[in-house]
Amino acid sequence: MQSSFHFALAAGHGPARAGLLQTAHGAIQTPAFMPVGTQGTVKAMTADALRAAGAEIILANAYHLMLRPGAERIAALGGLHRFMDWPGPILTDSGGFQVLSLGGLRTISEEGVVFRSHIDGTRHSLTPEHAVRVQHLLDATVSMVLDECTAFPATPEAACRSMELSMRWAARSRAAYQPRPGYALFGIVQGSVYPDLRRKSAASLTTLGFDGYAIGGLAVGEGHARMLAILDATLPALPPGSPRYLMGVGTPLDILEAVCRGVDLFDCVIPTRAGRTARAFTSQGVFNLRNARFAADPRPLDPACACPACRRHSRAYLHHLFKSGEMLGAMLLTWHNLHYYQQLCRSLRAAIVAGQLPAHAAALRAGWRAVDPAAELGRQPQRGDVKDAP
Amino acid sequence: MQSSFHFALAAGHGPARAGLLQTAHGAIQTPAFMPVGTQGTVKAMTADALRAAGAEIILANAYHLMLRPGAERIAALGGLHRFMDWPGPILTDSGGFQVLSLGGLRTISEEGVVFRSHIDGTRHSLTPEHAVRVQHLLDATVSMVLDECTAFPATPEAACRSMELSMRWAARSRAAYQPRPGYALFGIVQGSVYPDLRRKSAASLTTLGFDGYAIGGLAVGEGHARMLAILDATLPALPPGSPRYLMGVGTPLDILEAVCRGVDLFDCVIPTRAGRTARAFTSQGVFNLRNARFAADPRPLDPACACPACRRHSRAYLHHLFKSGEMLGAMLLTWHNLHYYQQLCRSLRAAIVAGQLPAHAAALRAGWRAVDPAAELGRQPQRGDVKDAP
Numbered sequence: 001m002q003s004s005f006h007f008a009l010a011a012g013h014g015p016a017r018a019g020l021l022q023t024a025h026g027a028i029q030t031p032a033f034m035p036v037g038t039q040g041t042v043k044a045m046t047a048d049a050l051r052a053a054g055a056e057i058i059l060a061n062a063y064h065l066m067l068r069p070g071a072e073r074i075a076a077l078g079g080l081h082r083f084m085d086w087p088g089p090i091l092t093d094s095g096g097f098q099v100l101s102l103g104g105l106r107t108i109s110e111e112g113v114v115f116r117s118h119i120d121g122t123r124h125s126l127t128p129e130h131a132v133r134v135q136h137l138l139d140a141t142v143s144m145v146l147d148e149c150t151a152f153p154a155t156p157e158a159a160c161r162s163m164e165l166s167m168r169w170a171a172r173s174r175a176a177y178q179p180r181p182g183y184a185l186f187g188i189v190q191g192s193v194y195p196d197l198r199r200k201s202a203a204s205l206t207t208l209g210f211d212g213y214a215i216g217g218l219a220v221g222e223g224h225a226r227m228l229a230i231l232d233a234t235l236p237a238l239p240p241g242s243p244r245y246l247m248g249v250g251t252p253l254d255i256l257e258a259v260c261r262g263v264d265l266f267d268c269v270i271p272t273r274a275g276r277t278a279r280a281f282t283s284q285g286v287f288n289l290r291n292a293r294f295a296a297d298p299r300p301l302d303p304a305c306a307c308p309a310c311r312r313h314s315r316a317y318l319h320h321l322f323k324s325g326e327m328l329g330a331m332l333l334t335w336h337n338l339h340y341y342q343q344l345c346r347s348l349r350a351a352i353v354a355g356q357l358p359a360h361a362a363a364l365r366a367g368w369r370a371v372d373p374a375a376e377l378g379r380q381p382q383r384g385d386v387k388d389a390p
Numbered sequence: 391m392q393s394s395f396h397f398a399l400a401a402g403h404g405p406a407r408a409g410l411l412q413t414a415h416g417a418i419q420t421p422a423f424m425p426v427g428t429q430g431t432v433k434a435m436t437a438d439a440l441r442a443a444g445a446e447i448i449l450a451n452a453y454h455l456m457l458r459p460g461a462e463r464i465a466a467l468g469g470l471h472r473f474m475d476w477p478g479p480i481l482t483d484s485g486g487f488q489v490l491s492l493g494g495l496r497t498i499s500e501e502g503v504v505f506r507s508h509i510d511g512t513r514h515s516l517t518p519e520h521a522v523r524v525q526h527l528l529d530a531t532v533s534m535v536l537d538e539c540t541a542f543p544a545t546p547e548a549a550c551r552s553m554e555l556s557m558r559w560a561a562r563s564r565a566a567y568q569p570r571p572g573y574a575l576f577g578i579v580q581g582s583v584y585p586d587l588r589r590k591s592a593a594s595l596t597t598l599g600f601d602g603y604a605i606g607g608l609a610v611g612e613g614h615a616r617m618l619a620i621l622d623a624t625l626p627a628l629p630p631g632s633p634r635y636l637m638g639v640g641t642p643l644d645i646l647e648a649v650c651r652g653v654d655l656f657d658c659v660i661p662t663r664a665g666r667t668a669r670a671f672t673s674q675g676v677f678n679l680r681n682a683r684f685a686a687d688p689r690p691l692d693p694a695c696a697c698p699a700c701r702r703h704s705r706a707y708l709h710h711l712f713k714s715g716e717m718l719g720a721m722l723l724t725w726h727n728l729h730y731y732q733q734l735c736r737s738l739r740a741a742i743v744a745g746q747l748p749a750h751a752a753a754l755r756a757g758w759r760a761v762d763p764a765a766e767l768g769r770q771p772q773r774g775d776v777k778d779a780p
Contacts, residue, residue, distance in 0.1 A: 041711060041718045046698065069685065069710045077688055077706055085702040295459065298467055308436065312475040316467055320459045321431060327717060328431045 004181040005211050007243045007264075011353045015235065015262035018352040021243055024182025025081065025089040025141045026056065030243065030264040031348050033255065033341045034059040034091060036272060039068070040084050043272050044327075044334040047085040053307065053335055054342030057141075058086060059267040062134045063095030067117050067124070071137035079139030091186075091267070092140035093247075094131040094173075097149045097216070108148065110165070128172035132185070136178060144214065145173035147188040152220040159192035166190045166216075167204040174208050184211035186245060193222055195233035202237035212243040215263075219248045228257055235262045252281055252344055253368065256361055259348045271341050275334030278322040282340065283367045287315075289333065294319040307339035308332065394571040395601050397633045397654075401743045405625065405652035408742040411633055414572025415471065415479040415531045416446065420633065420654040421738050423645065423731045424449040424481060426662060429458070430474050433662050434717075434724040437475040443697065443725055444732030447531075448476060449657040452524045453485030457507050457514070461527035469529030481576075481657070482530035483637075484521040484563075487539045487606070498538065500555070518562035522575070526568060534604065535563035537578040542610040549582035556580045557594040564598050574601035576635060583612055585623035592627035602633040605653075609638045618647055625652045642671055642734055643758065646751055649738045661731050665724030668712040672730065673757045677705075679723065684709040697729035698722065 006022040019030040035042045035050060038061045042050055050058065060080060065071060074083050081087050099106055099113045106115035112127030128146040135143035146169050150162040170187050177185045187205035191197030205213060215234055218227045231246070238244055245265035246258050255266055271281065278289040282302035287294070289301075297315035305311075309318065309332035321329030344364075351360035396412040409420040425432045425440060428451045432440055440448065450470060455461060464473050471477050489496055489503045496505035502517030518536040525533035536559050540552040560577050567575045577595035581587030595603060605624055608617045621636070628634055635655035636648050645656055661671065668679040672692035677684070679691075687705035695701075699708065699722035711719030734754075741750035 039710075039714045039716055040707075041714075041716045044717045044721070046718065046721065047702065048698070068714060069706070073686055073706070076686065077704060083704070083707050083710075296463055296466065308438070312437065314467055314473070316459070316463070317430075317473050320429075320473075324429045324431075324458060326429055326431045327434045327720065328436065330717065331434070331436065331721070 005184040007212070007241065009241070013352045013355055013357040014260070016260050016348075016352050016357050017262055017264060018349045019243065019264055021089075021264075022182070023057075023089045023141045023184070024180070025087060028056045028089055029346075029349060031255070031259045031345045032056060032265055033345050034265065034267040035338050035341075036061075036267055036269045037084065037086075038269075039064045040074075040080060042334075042338075044276060044331045045272075045338065049335055050086070050338070051088075053338040054346065055088075055338065057089040057091060057265075059091050059093060060084075060138070060140070061095065061098060062092045062131060062138065062140075062144075063098035063126070065092075065138060066095065066126075066134045067119055071134040075137040075139070081139060089141040090138075091142035091245075091265075092135045092138055092144065093267075094135065094144040094146045095126055096131070096144075096147045097248075099126055100149050100151075108165075110168070112146070112169075128169040129176040132173050132176040141182070142184045142186055142212065143177065144186050145170045145188055145210075147190060147216055149220070150190055150192045150217045152192065152217075152222050154192045156194055156197070159190075159194055159197055163190040163192070163197050163201050167201060170205060170210075171208055174210065186210055186212040186214050186243075188214040188216040188247070189234055189238075190217045191234075192217060193226055193230060195230070198230060198234040199237045202234055206237075206239055210242070212245060212265075213238045214245040214247050214265075216247045218246065219250055219254070219268075224254060224257075227254070228261065231258055231261045231263065252341070253365070255341075255344060256348065256364055259345075259352075260357065260361060266345075271337035272334050275337045276330040278318075278329065278333065279337075280318075280333055280340075281337050283364075285368045289315065289318045289329070290322050291319075295323075301336060302340070305336065305339060305343070307336045309336040395574040397602070397631065399631070403742045403745055403747040404650070406650050406738075406742050406747055407652055407654060408739045409633065409654055411479075411654075412572070413479045413531045413574070414570070415477060418446045418479060419736075419739060421645070421649045421735045422446060422655055423735050424655065424657040425728050425731075426451075426657055426659045427474065427476075428659075429454045430464075430470060432724075432728075434666060434721045435662075435728065439725055440476070440728070441478075443728040444736065445478075445728065447479040447481060447655075449481050449483060450474075450528070450530070451485065451488060452482045452521060452528065452530075452534075453488035453516070455482075455528060456485065456524045457509055461524040465527040465529070471529060479531040480528075481532035481635075481655075482525045482528055482534065483657075484525065484534040484536045485516055486521070486537045487638075489516055490539050490541075498555075500558070502536070502559075518559040519566040522563050522566040531572070532574045532576055532602065533567065534576050535560045535578055535600075537580060537606055539610070540580055540582045540607045542582065542607075542612055544582045546582075546584055546587070549580075549584055549587055553580040553582070553587050553591050557591060560595060560600075561598055564600065576600055576602040576604050576633075578604040578606040578637070579624055579628075580607045581624075582607060583616055583620060585620070588620060588624040589627045592624055596627075596629055600632070602635060602655075603628045604635040604637050604655075606637045608636065609640055609644070609658075614644065614647075617644070618651065621648055621651045621653065642731070643755070645731075645734060646738065646754055649735075649742075650747065650751060656735075661727035662724050665727045666720040668708075668719065668723065669727075670708075670723055670730075671727050673754075675758050679705065679708045679719070680712050681709075685713075691726060692730070695726065695729060695733070697726045699726040 131146040521536035577600040
């Protein structure tokens, strides 16, 4: 596709890559984590705080924004960057995952999806062409094709039918997309947990040609080990010079393992959602700040962290804020978690560049003390789903 | 009282005063508004945001903090300034108003108040001596005497009995207080709506001698006009060289009128509470950002304002945040409202210094279009009451 959108690999270590993604709205060093701003705001964060936390690109959601306040309204107000005060790159999810998570409220056909709004029950339809148009109106730096995010578990037959529908929708999305310099459209690999389907999907998308390739339909209940196995089967089938985006993933451990396998981009609601529920990611694992053991603890949350929550406050203060139901608790812990995720990606990039990835990865895993943050959080990550709306 | 706490009048215009208050934790230009940080946090504001909004002193609440997390715990953690990351001056309300607003959960005697915690029902007592000790443990820059905030309406007899009890408690508070350089203890004038009682109360406190004088028991339902009449009766009875603090007041119009009468310090939950419920104070009056008329409005909330909500965003974005239930709406509007209150006080000070107070006051009133913000807000201001806790 014609585009001054450009991805360059700066270094590699085995399959792991350090890259630089150039866009119309600025550059992104990869591996990169995109904070999730579903409704045109990353929950509990000002745009200044997002920048200070180190974010270079954020994610917003076409489904939520087309329903409220409306894509045409955002276009009339100057686009999503101006609306949110985020002049940097924005990737928008197409809305397919959200629509499909509506369950009984939607029907899927070859043409697209007809659904009822989760806000007011009004009837809407979303086709590949409409999803691309919505994202154009939003002025998304990176648009995503409309896909059907295959439910888990799925039989091989159902997964194949679903993947093939997504491939036809990908072709229609690509045909409807209007290239603009510095903007991009990414395809999405589907195929559930079946390596052959994943490889077929990757080949279909590669033949169509996209600016980047996302891996969808993971982190939907298949578990960490199976997710990694699917990455092992899928990533070698993607063009090595294009950015790869693992949608809706994940915990720090998920990100570490995926980076080691060659993924460049991530998004997930985990750090923001955890921050609102008193959970903090640290170099020593996950802490729940509501725990009474922090009530009189004068130490910073994570002595290794330079975020305002860690530099300015004690664990005792953060504990007090959550026990008292004060918004500042969610604000500070969201900031911390996003800072932690950004720092994690920066450190992985530096280790790749320095040829030290295995040692760094081992040190990170040891710091987390083999605690599985997903288990601590009580659920597997979900790709910015409808339930993320308040 | 021995203290390097110092108040100097820089200029006056009629009874109105521009002053400079020196404390152990920094200087405060008066008239000054103190944002309310009941539970050791100004709701929805980081300490950095508070500083950026122009606050020079904040208020916290001894009642709430003694119950949770406990005054001894805050002392062990280095005091309230460090706990909150607010190195500037902090004034703490003694807790009398909060305890008395508990209604059936408390009994008052000459000794003090016995009450049950609104959090867990545990039994506590608060005496003048204990209230002073709690504030000392918190390391409050300015402590307040324990008073009985007389309910409204009160008969002259009941108001007199109540005021006299407060005066005996003021004497005991003063005796219990340990002076430290740069720290202060303020007395509180009571007497309901009866000018003679107010003058007697002012005389009692002046005889005892305090670092500053608060006017309590107002903004409890008596209405704007009667509040101003009580100020007219009370302020001339207070020592002209000491700071005067009108507790729990109020709307911008309340503050304007009280400054014109010689009040130096204010606190109120109105700007923060209004910010969380989509109401914004502006040079053109009060706006409710949930109103549909703002849905497509590209203009800044208040073109005259330099806060981030006004410089960075449209009314349409703020409307979207509140309609979507996003925390950022409360964060931005709280910031704006506090910025507006600080700017109001700065502009009143500048007008006093320039000898332009009447013209400035007239321009402010005209801008507000004779809209009574209290009516728009649906209630009269309350002095940081228990209901302010989430």
